[in-house]
Amino acid sequence: MKYFQLLAKPFTIFVERYYPDPFVFAILLTLLTYLITLGLTDITPMDAVVAWGDGLASLLSFMAQLAIMLIAAHALAHTDSIQRCLRFLGGLPKSQAAAYLMVTVIAGLASLLSWSLGLVAGAILAQQVAIEGRRKGLRLHFPLLVASAYAGFVIWHMGYSASAPLFVATPGNALEGTIGGLIPVTDTIFAGWNILIAFVTLALVAITCSLMRPKEEDILEAPVEAMESMREDEEEADRSAGHGSPLSPAGHMDNSRLISIALGLFLMVYLVHWFSSKGLNLNLNIVNWSFLALGLILARNPLHYVGLIGNASRTVSPVLLQYPLYAGIMGLMFNSGLVNVMSDWFTSISTPETLPFWAFISGGLVNFFVPSGGGQWAIQGPVFIDAAQKLGVDLPLVVMGVAYGDQWTNMIQPFWTIPLLAIAGLHMRQIMGYTFVIFLVTFLTFGGGLLIAAT
Incomplete structure (x- = not known):
């Protein structure tokens, strides 16, 4: 254990x-x-300035999808049923090692379902484990708990909301003609080798987080009293939300759970029809409507859900402030041809056995500048698909290679820490030393896994 402490x-x-x-x-x-x-x-x-400026607005529609996803996931995670589940989970760990390990695993599994749910639920679970740990007399290093939650996020691009695999599986995508059809998610997300790498990675990351726990004198515990006071204030605001007398017709409607359930069920009917008619055709909108439907069904009433959405807004504003800057960077890299220069260099040194690995490295490098799985695939995908066809490499391996790179360097790129840290109340500097170690560890599983799968 001390070696991992020294490494971090x-x-x-x-x-x-x-x-x-x-x-x-x-x-x-x-x-x-x-x-x-x-x-x-x-x-x-x-021309470079113009390319950057033209790119600033290029991701506005995605920003709207992103905002809805974060808000809806945050609201869902704060419904009574989910909170009871998180409190139950928070009380399970009986030791320090188990606490860090469990937060990593739960956040990782949630990230496989949706990257946004992984970030939100991971942060809330880290808080709950800290609160329950204090009640049991278990001293836990709160920055490492939150870092463990973010570490679970490292496998998000291998699951349900994975941008690159969903893109190439969607009819009418820009590469369908080049590829000669679609690449089904059964060959990417649900491929046996991808599932194996995902769970081996999550197990190794969870063990690493538990081994990085600091000495007793270096432990920084969570401000439990402040967190519980904030939660009580939010619950009081939820209880007092409403307009007019609860006995008036308007008051009855405002506080009627049947109304919020009705809208949630309406959305569920649409989702059932979507999947029954289109199969496992997943996209960001469908994920968003799934979270919205579940949140409405689990909320106490319409005003309660409005209150949950209001509380979620603070997790979104810092992301929306920065996303135009990254959209500008993406526009600059794409319109100047810089991304092609970078990707072409990696493909030039590749062999059929190493192309997925170099796609992974290239994806990790580009993600540092463009932290968007969908945007990154849009500018890197054509280059690596063309290289894979020329070298005779299975296309799913290249798709997942770029996806692995995208999730990998999130551990040292601070952008996606923002929503998680907004909930946890920490600064990026308090957790990223630990995630640097995760960055090194996952290089072995992602890179090694792709090399083995390609042989």
Whole structure:
């Protein structure tokens, strides 16, 4: 255990001293991308600025989907039924090691269902484990609990909401003609080798998190009293929400659970029809309507659900502030040809056995600049699909190679820590030293797994 503590310590010191705030990080990354673009492509300085500016609005529709997903997942996680489930789970660990391990596993499984649910439920579970641990006299390092929740997120692009596999499985996608058809999710998300790598990775990450627990004198416990006070304030606001007398017709409607259930069931009927007519055709909208339907059904009444949505808004605003900057970076990289320069270099050194591995490395590098699974696949996918066809490599391996890279460098890219940390009440610098270690560990499972699968 002490070796993992020693491994995490230099990364923790590095992040605390040299990693800027995520918004500042995005600004600096914009400037760095601009300089790299001028150095590696033939674009003029003014054309590069125009390419960046034209890209700022390119992900507005995705930003709306992202906002709904985060808000709906947050609201669902705070419904009474889900909260009772999380409290039950929070009381299960009987030791420090079990606490970190369980948070990682639950967050990882939730991330396989949906990346947004993994982030939200992971943060809430970390809080609940800290609260229940205090009641049992179990001293837990809260930054590591939250880092464990984020570590589970490292396998999100292998599950239900995986952008790249869903893209190539969707009829009418931009690569359907190039590929000569669709790549079903049974060959990517539900392939045996992908499922095996996902669960081996999650097990190894969970064990690593439990081994990184600090010495007793270095433990920073959660502000349990403040968290419980905030929760009581939110519950009181939920109880007092409403307009007019509860005995009036308007009051009855405002507080009628039947109304929110009716809308939730209406959405469920639509979802059942969708899956029965289109099969396992998943996209971000369907995931969003799933969360919205479940949240409405589990809420106490319509106003309770409105209150849950209001409480969720603080997890969204920092993401929406930064996303245009990353959309601008994506526009600059795509319109200048920089992403092609990078991807072409990786494909030029590849063999049939190593192309999925280099797709993974390339995906990890590009994700650092474009932390969007869908946006990243849109600009990298054509290059690696073409290379796979020329080298005779199975296309699902290349698709998942890019997907693995996208999820891998999230461990050292602070963007997706924002919604998780907004709930947990920590700063990115407090957890990212630990996730640097996860970044190193998962290189072995992702890279090694792809090399084995390609042979």
